Structures are given as structure tokens and as C-alpha cells.
Amino acid sequence: MREMERRILAADLVGEEWAEWYAMTPQQRWEESAKLWQTYLALGGSLEPEPDPDSPFFDEAEWRALSADGRAGVRVLRRGGV
Amino acid sequence: MRCLLMGGQACVFYGGAEFSRDLDLMLLLEESNLERMGQALGELQASRIAVPEFGADVLARGHAVHFRCEAEAARGLRIDVMAALRGVGPFSELWARRTVIEAEGEPIDLLSLEDLIRAKKTQREKDWPVIRRLVETSYYSAERSDVDRVSFWLRELRTPELLMEVARRFPDVAGGVSRRAVESALRGDLEAVEADLEQERQQERAADRNYWAPLLKELEQMRRGIGSGGG
Numbered sequence: 001m002r003e004m005e006r007r008i009l010a011a012d013l014v015g016e017e018w019a020e021w022y023a024m025t026p027q028q029r030w031e032e033s034a035k036l037w038q039t040y041l042a043l044g045g046s047l048e049p050e051p052d053p054d055s056p057f058f059d060e061a062e063w064r065a066l067s068a069d070g071r072a073g074v075r076v077l078r079r080g081g082v
Numbered sequence: 083m084r085c086l087l088m089g090g091q092a093c094v095f096y097g098g099a100e101f102s103r104d105l106d107l108m109l110l111l112e113e114s115n116l117e118r119m120g121q122a123l124g125e126l127q128a129s130r131i132a133v134p135e136f137g138a139d140v141l142a143r144g145h146a147v148h149f150r151c152e153a154e155a156a157r158g159l160r161i162d163v164m165a166a167l168r169g170v171g172p173f174s175e176l177w178a179r180r181t182v183i184e185a186e187g188e189p190i191d192l193l194s195l196e197d198l199i200r201a202k203k204t205q206r207e208k209d210w211p212v213i214r215r216l217v218e219t220s221y222y223s224a225e226r227s228d229v230d231r232v233s234f235w236l237r238e239l240r241t242p243e244l245l246m247e248v249a250r251r252f253p254d255v256a257g258g259v260s261r262r263a264v265e266s267a268l269r270g271d272l273e274a275v276e277a278d279l280e281q282e283r284q285q286e287r288a289a290d291r292n293y294w295a296p297l298l299k300e301l302e303q304m305r306r307g308i309g310s311g312g313g
Binding site for chain 1 (some may be wrong): 094095096097100101102104132146148158160162185204205206207208215219222223238241243244247261264273294297298301305
């Protein structure tokens with residue numbers, strides 16, 4: 001197949017942090033994510049989903065009940081969580 | 083047990099996300115498999131959250147059943163179980179295309195990248211940047227560029243600049259792909275590519291809303307049933 005020379009670098013497109021993430025093997029990503037998970041939990045992060053009115057699963061009444069439990073509102077440490 | 087890891091955890095593996103706080107599973111709807119899933123949920127001391135109840139009928143219609151675990155090793159973990167997804171084939175096809183990884187010595191079955199991307203084309207805004215990153219990761223981590231892979235990028239890339247690049251690098255393959263954004267890319271029209279991608283996104287979001295409309299009505303009825311003590 002014919003290839004032209006000019007290519008967009010991942011870092012130019014998405015920044016260094018994401019480019020590093022892209023460059024990892026799937027196994028490395030899995031392990032790194034597990035570390036983030038441990039840190040997140042150690043800091044008291046909630047495992048409840050964030051409110052997402054776009055989602056068909058979102059139930060406002062359920063969310064109100066869950067958010068009234070007073071748990072720390074710790075956020076994901078690195079961007080891009082699903 | 084036959085189930086496939088999908089959602090955020092699968093996206094982590096494929097590079098589209100760095101973290102997910104829940105577990106999404108696609109389940110084969112067979113009686114023995116449902117029993118095994120029930121046993122596994124029991125071991126995790128998982129209790130169902132809200133509606134619907136865990137059962138073959140609701141899962142077959144496309145509902146998700148939500149659980150929260152209380153067992154020490156997984157306390158607070160939320161598990162969502164589904165058995166039908168909009169835009170993807172039946173479980174047997176998904177199973178045949180699955181990816182198997184090993185984590186802590188245990189095999190884990192994942193939805194294939196292509197199926198994950200199809201499943202991610204939802205009404206939710208937050209799914210779309212994830213799709214973009216999933217395909218970007220595939221592109222940047224590929225060690226070779228065979229026709230199948232190039233066709234996949236051309237069908238699924240959501241990054242205008244990269245779609246232009248792939249069309250420029252592989253014009254012969256691009257010429258055989260039926261996608262408006264690819265046609266615009268072949269013409270070198272970046273603005274048109276952006277507009278085409280946005281139109282695709284809006285069409286998929288609308289299709290997903292339509293798919294969920296009757297299911298949401300059912301959910302609302304179930305919630306009212308619980309609210310009135312009927313549930």
C-alpha cells in the first residue's frame with residue numbers, strides 16, 4: 001500500500017499524557033489503571049457513578065438518595081474515566 | 083460462566099480510558115449461565131439496586147440490571163449486567179470475536195474492540211470522546227497496516243485530522259469504504275469531514291434514544307411499582 005510521508009504525532013494530537021497511555025501495551029494500561037484504582041479508593045473515592053442525565057440508566061431519585069450519604073466527593077485522579 | 087467484560091474496564095484495556103469505577107458485563111442468556119452468574123453475585127454479596135430485577139426476560143429485552151457488592155474484596159463495587167446491546171450482534175458472535183487477557187493469573191474475556199466501539203455509540207455525550215481515543219490508540223499502536231485494519235480505521239476514526247491522514251496514506255482502501263466522512267477526507271475537505279462526523283454522532287445518539295424509549299417507559303413503570311409497594 002502506498003504511504004505518504006507526513007504523519008501526525010500522537011503527542012501533537014492528544015498531548016503527552018495521553019500519547020504515553022496510547023503507547024503502553026494493554027497489559028501495562030490494565031496495571032496502571034489498577035494502581036489508580038487503589039489510590040482512588042485510598043483517598044476515599046466513591047464507587048457510585050457520577051450523575052449522568054444523558055444515560056438511560058440515570059435515575060434522579062436514586063442519585064439523590066445516594067448523594068445524601070455524605071461520602072467524600074473525590075474525583076478521578078487522571079482524566080478520561082468512563 | 084460465559085460473560086464478556088465491556089464498558090469502562092474494557093476501554094482501559096484498549097486505551098480509551100484510564101480508569102473506571104464500575105464493572106459492566108455482557109451475559110450469555112442461558113439458564114445454566116444465569117445460575118452461575120447468580121452464584122457469583124452471591125459470592126460477592128451483591129444486592130440489586132433499584133429496578134429491574136435480575137431475570138432472563140428483562141435482560142433479553144435490553145435492560146441492564148445493577149448490583150452493588152458488599153463482600154470485603156469488592157465492597158461498594160457496582161456491577162451492571164446486560165445481555166443485549168443496540169447495534170451489536172448476538173452473544174455468540176460477540177463471543178467468537180472476543181479478546182482474552184490474563185490478569186493476576188485468571189483469563190478475562192473482553193468484548194472485541196470493534197464490538198466495544200459499536201456498543202459505545204450511545205446517546206451519552208461522554209461515550210464519544212472514549213470512542214475517539216479507542217480508535218486513536220488502535221491507529222498509533224498498530225505495528226502493521228493491513229487492509230482489514232486500515233478499513234477499520236476508515237470506518238471508525240472520529241478524529242478529523244487522522245481520518246484525513248489515513249485516507250491520504252491509503253487512498254485505494256479509502257475508495258472502497260462507504261462513509262461520507264471518508265469521501266470528504268479523500269477530497270481533502272477538513273471542514274466537511276468535521277461536519278460529517280458530527281452528523282454521524284447525532285444520528286447515532288438519536289437512534290440510541292429511540293432504542294431506549296420503550297425500555298425507559300418500562301423502567302418508569304417498574305419504579306412506580308416499587309414506589310407504590312408493588313415491587
